[in-house]
Amino acid sequence: MGDRYRDRDRGRPSALSRRSFVRSAAIGSLAVATGSGSLACAPDADDGRASGGDPPGDSPFDVPPFEYEEATIADLRKRMEEGSLTARQLTEAYLDRIEALDGEGPRLSQVLQTNPEALDMADRLDRERKAGNPRGPMHGIPVLLKDNIATADRMESAAGSVALVGSKPPRDAFVARRLREAGAILLGKTNLSEWANFRSSHSSSGWSGRGGQGRNPYALDRTPCGSSSGSGAAAAASFCTVAIGTETDGSVTCPANANSLVGIKPTLGLVSRSGIVPISHSQDTAGPMARTVTDAAILLGAMAGVDARDPATAKAKGHVENDYTRFLDANGLKGARIGVVRDHYFGYSPKADAIAEEALRALRDAGAVLVDPASIPTAGQWGDSEFEVLLYEFKADLNAYLSDLGPGAPVHTLADVIAFNEDHAEREMPYFGQDIMEQAEAKGPLTEAAYTKALEKNHRLTRAEGIDKVMDEHRLDALVAPTSGPPWVIDLVNGDAGGGSFTSPAAVAGYPHITVPAGYTFGLPVGFSFVGRAWTEPTLLRLAYAFEQATKVRRAPTYRRSADVAAVSSDSAG
Numbered sequence: 001m002g003d004r005y006r007d008r009d010r011g012r013p014s015a016l017s018r019r020s021f022v023r024s025a026a027i028g029s030l031a032v033a034t035g036s037g038s039l040a041c042a043p044d045a046d047d048g049r050a051s052g053g054d055p056p057g058d059s060p061f062d063v064p065p066f067e068y069e070e071a072t073i074a075d076l077r078k079r080m081e082e083g084s085l086t087a088r089q090l091t092e093a094y095l096d097r098i099e100a101l102d103g104e105g106p107r108l109s110q111v112l113q114t115n116p117e118a119l120d121m122a123d124r125l126d127r128e129r130k131a132g133n134p135r136g137p138m139h140g141i142p143v144l145l146k147d148n149i150a151t152a153d154r155m156e157s158a159a160g161s162v163a164l165v166g167s168k169p170p171r172d173a174f175v176a177r178r179l180r181e182a183g184a185i186l187l188g189k190t191n192l193s194e195w196a197n198f199r200s201s202h203s204s205s206g207w208s209g210r211g212g213q214g215r216n217p218y219a220l221d222r223t224p225c226g227s228s229s230g231s232g233a234a235a236a237a238s239f240c241t242v243a244i245g246t247e248t249d250g251s252v253t254c255p256a257n258a259n260s261l262v263g264i265k266p267t268l269g270l271v272s273r274s275g276i277v278p279i280s281h282s283q284d285t286a287g288p289m290a291r292t293v294t295d296a297a298i299l300l301g302a303m304a305g306v307d308a309r310d311p312a313t314a315k316a317k318g319h320v321e322n323d324y325t326r327f328l329d330a331n332g333l334k335g336a337r338i339g340v341v342r343d344h345y346f347g348y349s350p351k352a353d354a355i356a357e358e359a360l361r362a363l364r365d366a367g368a369v370l371v372d373p374a375s376i377p378t379a380g381q382w383g384d385s386e387f388e389v390l391l392y393e394f395k396a397d398l399n400a401y402l403s404d405l406g407p408g409a410p411v412h413t414l415a416d417v418i419a420f421n422e423d424h425a426e427r428e429m430p431y432f433g434q435d436i437m438e439q440a441e442a443k444g445p446l447t448e449a450a451y452t453k454a455l456e457k458n459h460r461l462t463r464a465e466g467i468d469k470v471m472d473e474h475r476l477d478a479l480v481a482p483t484s485g486p487p488w489v490i491d492l493v494n495g496d497a498g499g500g501s502f503t504s505p506a507a508v509a510g511y512p513h514i515t516v517p518a519g520y521t522f523g524l525p526v527g528f529s530f531v532g533r534a535w536t537e538p539t540l541l542r543l544a545y546a547f548e549q550a551t552k553v554r555r556a557p558t559y560r561r562s563a564d565v566a567a568v569s570s571d572s573a574g
Contacts, residue, residue, distance in 0.1 A: 087140030139183030148277035160194035160208025173275025190230025197227035217557030225258035250503030260525035268510030272307035278397035297324035332542035334367035339374025348500030349485030355519035462509035483527035523564035
């Protein structure tokens with residue numbers, strides 16, 4: 001779920017060449033059983049860490065140039081409209097990029113499998129464009145999906161777990177269907193913190209039984225954060241144009257922070273959760289991950305919508321926008337009233353604080369009115385009740401999801417998953433156990449008073465007595481704070497080091513949160529967050545875009561073995 005309740009991981013997938021990816025996808029289930037094949041191979045001895053082929057010290061890998069590195073949707077759309085690029089050519093280029101950097105080279109271990117139907121999809125979309133029938137801005141754009149988003153095709157939908165390999169979802173997740181309808185190419189599935197990081201309290205973000213430990217392209221020994229680690233690192237490394245993550249508490253925004261991306265955690269219900277392996281129906285949502293605010297806004301428009309299979313989306317009627325780019329305004333910070341949430345969300349990382357102070361100066365220079373401080377009065381008071389709610393809802397929601405998979409699925413209940421992990425401990429629990437799953441299994445039904453009281457406390461403290469109160473008091477358009485600290489060193493022995501973050505208030509409230517690249521320290525990314533009330537995505541996008549245009553901080557990854565300790569600490573605050 002992000003940086004609060006983590007899982008812990010191992011290994012890496014072997015290289016998946018474009019010449020054999022169709023065959024490999026078809027035999028993925030068999031590969032798990034036999035330990036062969038390239039989709040779900042047994043973890044390697046180096047556990048995704050530096051190999052003999054790594055460059056010495058902290059020097060970067062010699063990564064070959066890539067024509068579409070950092071390319072935006074607008075860049076690619078223009079070339080396809082002009083006829084100088086086809087969707088097939090673009091898809092082939094991304095597949096080659098994945099082969100070169102994910103299974104070989106720096107070995108990011110972030111793409112679990114590519115889609116054996118991707119090139120056919122690209123050909124079909126090329127024919128549609130040639131016939132004068134493009135579907136919109138996403139037409140022909142390759143997208144990577146987190147492995148917990150179901151696709152009713154030849155790809156797995158396993159939440160990173162061997163326990164779900166071979167299960168066949170009855171239908172596409174609503175998000176996957178919307179992307180297909182918008183003309184996106186579903187390029188493949190990304191690694192993640194297994195079960196969206198809700199398995200163990202001693203985890204290493206970015207590890208799964210299917211894919212092992214994923215690595216951060218800015219410094220290979222640093223966490224990509226999670227649980228949408230693969231989507232974050234893959235988008236940062238230009239394995240795709242944009243990617244989809246999911247968040248319960250920090251699982252989109254933390255990896256966006258760690259990989260210098262724009263990440264959007266939408267209002268609960270703006271994007272359907274049907275067909276997504278769940279943790280919590282009161283907090284879960286899918287969200288865009290992109291290198292620019294514009295691309296994230298385009299992707300959000302393609303994802304959002306009302307879905308009869310997800311009751312929460314009924315509240316989105318009247319709030320769904322097909323084109324969120326119309327809210328982007330380079331002068332959008334002028335006159336905006338922005339609250340700086342210092343108490344509890346500054347002070348845990350001097351490096352992040354220094355970058356945040358530069359971000360605040362940029363807001364002022366762009367015409368924003370800062371209310372500093374503007375503290376959330378209840379900050380830090382809902383941690384226990386949040387965890388209680390997640391334990392209850394995980395059991396109920398996961399059991400419901402698994403029951404929909406049908407009799408052919410390897411597991412049908414949370415209890416089955418726990419038993420599977422015990423029976424396959426060498427593969428699934430080489431570094432950490434499943435204490436969170438066991439706590440969830442011990443919970444009763446959602447009618448119990450302990451659950452209903454905890455849920456009421458969560459909403460009261462984060463909404464009426466939290467975000468809403470401080471925003472009403474100071475007449476604010478948004479709240480800001482550093483998203484999180486710089487990414488920490490991967491530690492498979494002790495698990496995540498972690499630290500503070502600004503993910504929890506919006507996550508528990510079900511309110512929107514956008515993080516934007518803000519700077520680097522020793523070459524490691526740090527993001528800056530904009531949080532608002534429910535359904536204020538247009539306002540937050542306007543502010544985030546204006547901040548991005550005023551600072552233009554993001555730079556492509558360098559694939560260093562470690563942090564650039566020779567660099568000046570806050571080396572890109574502008």
